[in-house]
Amino acid sequence: METYYLQECLYEELIQHCQTCLPYEACGFIAGENNIISGIYPLVNEAKTVNRFFVRKEIVHQTLLDITNANKQVLAVYHSHPSTHPHPSQLDLYHHPDDHLGMVILSFQSTIPTIKWYKITNKTSTSCSLVILKEDHS
Numbered sequence: 001m002e003t004y005y006l007q008e009c010l011y012e013e014l015i016q017h018c019q020t021c022l023p024y025e026a027c028g029f030i031a032g033e034n035n036i037i038s039g040i041y042p043l044v045n046e047a048k049t050v051n052r053f054f055v056r057k058e059i060v061h062q063t064l065l066d067i068t069n070a071n072k073q074v075l076a077v078y079h080s081h082p083s084t085h086p087h088p089s090q091l092d093l094y095h096h097p098d099d100h101l102g103m104v105i106l107s108f109q110s111t112i113p114t115i116k117w118y119k120i121t122n123k124t125s126t127s128c129s130l131v132i133l134k135e136d137h138s
C-alpha cells in the first residue's frame with residue numbers, strides 16, 4: 001500500500017478549511033514532493049451545495065500556477081463529505097480529473113473528522129495509507 005505523510009499543522013489547516021465551509025463541501029489541492037505533503041491549497045467552492053462543488057477555471061489555473069511557482073507538485077485533490085462516510089461516490093470517481101492525482105476525502109459524519117487518501121485507476125479507488133506526523137516539540 002502506498003503511504004503519504006502529512007504534518008500535523010497542515011492536517012489541521014486542512015480540517016479547518018473544510019470546517020469553515022460546512023455545511024457545504026470544501027475542495028482544494030494537496031501539494032508536495034514524492035509522498036510528503038508540504039502545502040494545502042484551498043479552492044473556492046461556488047456551487048454551495050452539500051454534495052457537489054464547482055470551482056472557476058481561472059481559480060484552478062491560478063492555484064496550479066502558485067503550486068508550480070512554489071516548486072511543488074500536485075499530489076491530490078481533496079474534498080469534504082459534510083455528512084457522509086469518507087468513500088468516493090460514483091460522481092467523485094466520474095469527475096476525478098487525472099489518475100496521476102490522489103483523491104483525498106475528509107468526512108465530517110462523526111464528531112471526529114476522518115481523512116482518507118485514495119489512488120484512482122479507471123474510475124476505481126484503492127486506499128492508500130496516510131500518516132499524520134506529530135510536531136516535534138523537543
Ligand SMILES: [Zn+2]
Nearest residue numbers: 081088089092
Ligand atoms: Zn465526494
